[in-house]
Amino acid sequence: MGAVPSHDVLIIGAGLAGQRAALAAAQTGATVAIISKVHPVRSHSVAAAGGINAALNPEDTWESHAFDTVKGSDYLGDQDAIEIMCREAPDEILWLEHAGVTFHRNESGHLGTRAFGGASAARTYYVADITGHALLHVLYEQLMKHAQLVDRYEEWFTTDLLQDDEGRCVGAICRNLRDGELQVFNAKAVILASGGAGQAYKPTTNGLIVTGDGIAQAYRIGAKLMDMEMIQYHPTTLAGNGLLITEGARGEGAWLLNAQGERFMEKYAPNKMELASRDVVSRAEQTEINEGRGFPDGTVALDITKVPRRRTLEALREIVNIGRDFAGVDITREPIHIHPGQHYIMGGVKTDVDGQTTIAGLYAAGEVACVSVHGGNRLGANSLLDTLIFGRRSGEHAARQALHMNMPSTPAARVSDTEKWIREIISRPGGGRRVSAIKDELGETMNQYVAVFRDADGLQKAYEIIRRLKEEAPKAAIDDRGSVFNQDVIGAIELGYMLDCAEATVIGAIERKESRGAQFRTDFPERNDADWLKHIDIAVNGTEVPTISYSDVTITRWQPQERTY
Ligand SMILES: Cc1cc2nc3c(=O)[nH]c(=O)nc-3n(C[C@H](O)[C@H](O)[C@H](O)COP(=O)(O)OP(=O)(O)OC[C@H]3O[C@@H](n4cnc5c(N)ncnc54)[C@H](O)[C@@H]3O)c2cc1C
Numbered sequence: 062m063g064a065v066p067s068h069d070v071l072i073i074g075a076g077l078a079g080q081r082a083a084l085a086a087a088q089t090g091a092t093v094a095i096i097s098k099v100h101p102v103r104s105h106s107v108a109a110a111g112g113i114n115a116a117l118n119p120e121d122t123w124e125s126h127a128f129d130t131v132k133g134s135d136y137l138g139d140q141d142a143i144e145i146m147c148r149e150a151p152d153e154i155l156w157l158e159h160a161g162v163t164f165h166r167n168e169s170g171h172l173g174t175r176a177f178g179g180a181s182a183a184r185t186y187y188v189a190d191i192t193g194h195a196l197l198h199v200l201y202e203q204l205m206k207h208a209q210l211v212d213r214y215e216e217w218f219t220t221d222l223l224q225d226d227e228g229r230c231v232g233a234i235c236r237n238l239r240d241g242e243l244q245v246f247n248a249k250a251v252i253l254a255s256g257g258a259g260q261a262y263k264p265t266t267n268g269l270i271v272t273g274d275g276i277a278q279a280y281r282i283g284a285k286l287m288d289m290e291m292i293q294y295h296p297t298t299l300a301g302n303g304l305l306i307t308e309g310a311r312g313e314g315a316w317l318l319n320a321q322g323e324r325f326m327e328k329y330a331p332n333k334m335e336l337a338s339r340d341v342v343s344r345a346e347q348t349e350i351n352e353g354r355g356f357p358d359g360t361v362a363l364d365i366t367k368v369p370r371r372r373t374l375e376a377l378r379e380i381v382n383i384g385r386d387f388a389g390v391d392i393t394r395e396p397i398h399i400h401p402g403q404h405y406i407m408g409g410v411k412t413d414v415d416g417q418t419t420i421a422g423l424y425a426a427g428e429v430a431c432v433s434v435h436g437g438n439r440l441g442a443n444s445l446l447d448t449l450i451f452g453r454r455s456g457e458h459a460a461r462q463a464l465h466m467n468m469p470s471t472p473a474a475r476v477s478d479t480e481k482w483i484r485e486i487i488s489r490p491g492g493g494r495r496v497s498a499i500k501d502e503l504g505e506t507m508n509q510y511v512a513v514f515r516d517a518d519g520l521q522k523a524y525e526i527i528r529r530l531k532e533e534a535p536k537a538a539i540d541d542r543g544s545v546f547n548q549d550v551i552g553a554i555e556l557g558y559m560l561d562c563a564e565a566t567v568i569g570a571i572e573r574k575e576s577r578g579a580q581f582r583t584d585f586p587e588r589n590d591a592d593w594l595k596h597i598d599i600a601v602n603g604t605e606v607p608t609i610s611y612s613d614v615t616i617t618r619w620q621p622q623e624r625t626y
Pocket residue numbers: 073074075076077078079096097098099101104105106107108109110111112113192193217218219220254255256257266267268270271274275305404405426427428429441442443444445446448
């Protein structure tokens with residue numbers, strides 16, 4: 062191990078949340094390190110397609126954006142956090158534009174918007190259907206511009222968070238993927254920005270790197286997780302491979318049709334139709350499929366031919382490519398078969414509006430975190446906004462705190478435990494069940510029992526399978542025993558993270574005996590505000606069964622109402 066790098070703020074994850082946090086912390090005067098297991102512009106934010114929300118148009122208001130978000134969350138979102146996000150959104154878009162994001166402009170030359178689900182105004186700003194790509198590259202340019210203030214550790218994998226004797230988070234242990242070297246990082250504050258956990262499901266729209274590392278690492282040192290049962294199924298994903306067809310398609314005017322050619326959303330959301338919130342549309346599709354009105358491949362159709370061809374080729378060109386390359390369909394000329402697929406986790410590491418978790422010195426921002434602005438259901442195009450607003454706020458807060466602190470001395474001896482752990486993975490005998498087989502079983506289990514519709518029996522089955530997989534995982538065989546870019550070792554570690562996340566999801570889903578947002582219990586089909594208008598918090602306690610507690614939902618001005626679209 063080399064000399065211990067010490068920084069005021071250590072950021073784990075270099076997607077949009079992490080990069081925004083790094084810039085904000087550096088601009089507040091802190092020394093910063095940012096770590097990413099992949100090159101930063103390969104972070105999963107690069108896949109974001111449809112856009113980012115803000116009430117920037119003079120006819121729109123942040124209050125309207127906030128109310129739509131509260132309603133979209135099925136009243137589980139914390140309204141103080143939602144107010145902050147929606148109020149600060151317009152300035153963030155302008156900041157991005159001034160930094161160089163080439164947002165779409167309308168015919169009058171102003172920033173143009175598209176409609177998105179659950180929104181009462183067209184307030185989604187976008188760059189064709191590659192918005193995440195555009196944003197991430199501009200932020201990375203800014204990081205390079207601030208290279209003297211921000212040290213980048215690209216292709217370094219964090220294995221553990223470190224605490225001092227008082228339990229404060231003071232750094233992390235990371236593995237340099239290029240040579241397998243382990244390194245302790247010292248910091249006055251650590252910001253987790255390590256993204257979601259979609260790979261715990263199969264299929265998912267999320268890339269292979271989205272394995273819940275930060276959620277599990279925080280959980281393992283005692284941080285509370287919140288609302289983990291709230292898993293978003295996106296209404297339009299391709300059968301088999303789970304690839305996303307952006308909501309931007311429906312925003313531009315595409316229809317959903319069942320196998321009988323009926324525009325079925327008329328029955329489920331007569332006012333918003335295809336642009337109802339995602340939980341509503343996914344349930345509608347799944348109902349059509351379950352009741353025999355879908356296609357034999359378990360899908361319904363998305364008809365993008367309703368959008369003028371020229372517009373599709375201009376504003377949705379990436380899904381033109383996806384349709385052609387992955388489904389053999391020219392979406393400008395024929396409908397494409399889609400179904401609901403795992404896409405996003407609303408829950409995560411519980412934080413306040415400045416990103417502070419329940420562990421001193423540890424912050425979280427982006428999909429790893431639960432602030433909670435999405436509650437039971439995230440509105441499309443609110444996640445990019447969440448990453449940037451709460452990434453920035455976490456960076457600023459962590460930096461301000463750090464400026465008044467002495468550098469802690471990190472318990473560097475802990476690295477020997479990690480060395481032992483990795484040696485044990487590498488020396489496992491061959492021939493056992495493979496990491497990939499266990500991961501597949503986990504993903505398929507979650508997709509079968511912890512999906513759009515859930516019930517007690519299915520959730521219990523999922524829980525028991527996960528418990529078994531947790532016993533099998535520490536024995537799973539790997540092939541590569543080398544030290545250079547050993548993805549087998551990383552895969553074995555990530556499997557453990559995904560199992561922790563999945564277990565917390567199932568425990569939360571079993572606990573919540575009502576239907577709200579993305580959690581639809583066929584055995585408890587109604588929303589029950591009297592008993593369940595509260596967050597479910599989950600924390601480890603040294604036994605096999607974690608502690609469940611509840612916290613209040615913050616309501617500022619919007620009392621819960623019946624939710625119709
Ligand atoms: C296909 C797709 C399209 C989407 N489109 C939109 C959209 O149009 N609008 C919208 O608002 N939202 C969209 N979303 C959601 C949104 O893109 C994500 O929620 C958001 O980008 C997450 O950003 P993040 O910064 O939190 O994490 P990520 O971008 O996932 O970054 C995570 C970072 O953490 C690092 N990391 C993880 N684990 C470790 C570890 N152990 N050690 C070191 N580094 C680690 C990774 O390398 C990466 O740098 C979409 C999602 C998908 C999957």
